[in-house]
Amino acid sequence: MGGMSNPEPDQRRTEIFHAVWRVIAENGMGAVSMRNVATAAGVSVGRIQYWFRSKDELLQASLEAMLSSAERLHDDSTRGADDRAVLWELVAHPIPRAETARAGVSVFHQYVAAGVHHPALARLLAEAKDGEEAEAARLLAGIAPNLPDPRSSARGLMATADGLSMRVLIGGLSAAEAERTLREHLDRLLT
Amino acid sequence: MGGMSNPEPDQRRTEIFHAVWRVIAENGMGAVSMRNVATAAGVSVGRIQYWFRSKDELLQASLEAMLSSAERLHDDSTRGADDRAVLWELVAHPIPRAETARAGVSVFHQYVAAGVHHPALARLLAEAKDGEEAEAARLLAGIAPNLPDPRSSARGLMATADGLSMRVLIGGLSAAEAERTLREHLDRLLT
DNA sequence: CCCGGTTCAATACGATCGTATTGAGATGGG
DNA sequence: CCCATCTCAATACGATCGTATTGAACCGGG
Numbered sequence: 001m002g003g004m005s006n007p008e009p010d011q012r013r014t015e016i017f018h019a020v021w022r023v024i025a026e027n028g029m030g031a032v033s034m035r036n037v038a039t040a041a042g043v044s045v046g047r048i049q050y051w052f053r054s055k056d057e058l059l060q061a062s063l064e065a066m067l068s069s070a071e072r073l074h075d076d077s078t079r080g081a082d083d084r085a086v087l088w089e090l091v092a093h094p095i096p097r098a099e100t101a102r103a104g105v106s107v108f109h110q111y112v113a114a115g116v117h118h119p120a121l122a123r124l125l126a127e128a129k130d131g132e133e134a135e136a137a138r139l140l141a142g143i144a145p146n147l148p149d150p151r152s153s154a155r156g157l158m159a160t161a162d163g164l165s166m167r168v169l170i171g172g173l174s175a176a177e178a179e180r181t182l183r184e185h186l187d188r189l190l191t
Numbered sequence: 192m193g194g195m196s197n198p199e200p201d202q203r204r205t206e207i208f209h210a211v212w213r214v215i216a217e218n219g220m221g222a223v224s225m226r227n228v229a230t231a232a233g234v235s236v237g238r239i240q241y242w243f244r245s246k247d248e249l250l251q252a253s254l255e256a257m258l259s260s261a262e263r264l265h266d267d268s269t270r271g272a273d274d275r276a277v278l279w280e281l282v283a284h285p286i287p288r289a290e291t292a293r294a295g296v297s298v299f300h301q302y303v304a305a306g307v308h309h310p311a312l313a314r315l316l317a318e319a320k321d322g323e324e325a326e327a328a329r330l331l332a333g334i335a336p337n338l339p340d341p342r343s344s345a346r347g348l349m350a351t352a353d354g355l356s357m358r359v360l361i362g363g364l365s366a367a368e369a370e371r372t373l374r375e376h377l378d379r380l381l382t
Numbered sequence: 383c384c385c386g387g388t389t390c391a392a393t394a395c396g397a398t399c400g401t402a403t404t405g406a407g408a409t410g411g412g
Numbered sequence: 413c414c415c416a417t418c419t420c421a422a423t424a425c426g427a428t429c430g431t432a433t434t435g436a437a438c439c440g441g442g
Contacts, residue, residue, distance in 0.1 A: 129361070
């Protein structure tokens, strides 16, 4: 038969994912178009069309990539750190403490808004949040074994972080204040 | 001089606001176009263009109308109710317990996502949230006078509600579970 | 009666959208 | 060498977008 397939198709797709995220971070989900993504990636529209059948598949794959990348990040941070620190990183990560973090957090919120009217995206987001919640509950149960309902506590903790994250994103609340409020919540939980 | 202006210009604008909200609730912020709004309102595009100079002004005015309407709603619910009930309504209202409430909540989240890259919208949202927070802190201080930092407690409480609201919107968490988690948070605060 | 202002409806324009189509270069197996 | 296949770039098409323009209906005051 003919030629071989490229040995690194994932590389091609990943470059495009980065461009999607950058477009979303800089100008919101409404600015995501084949042409804008192509320009941001420095490639042609045809290339994106070759690697993704449609804009919808591109968006969905970008979210999957983002979620699994975040999960991998967390798993890495787990090695050799104590559970309290790991838990804190897990629940505090929606709060954009650095300017670079703000980009990622805002991208997440854009996907959430899109997911409200897009079941496939919503499902990915719901499962990711559920996984985070389970992991937080597991850590919480290890740290405070006498907690009556770690799952519910984890749920409240993560919801608090997400709500604070939203406040920081729309302004009027600093990341430092948000972090302090979240810390108070966690401390109250652990005493 | 010539003719008089219509005695009810607010009525015209309000009808259009309703159409904007319906379009956002049903199909998301991305579906908001002059033509879609006109169709939803059963009027011509020209009419919308007459009452609003641009799509941007329409969106901004729609958000202002929604926020002040919500504020008026809350003020009305304040009459003759005890503070605990008023506080609960204030803080639990982001959780879409009925299907009709889901529409309003999802519209709010669409505006939040839009606000991330739209300073004028963000400012309106931030001020509204700040006002809610102040009101919740006031009620909280009245109910539990020994609370060390009512403002911070109110902040955490409302953030929890917003985060839970997000979870319910993207699915995988029922409104009842969200309400229970929020109630636990409030109870822990008041004991 | 008509005239100027209000309130639209209709239409037109250029930009941008998603995507289908087409063909060119590159590459490795037969 | 050559041809099939992979990988893209270029382009075209119809739809939809925001908005500017134009004029018609209506109506109260002079």
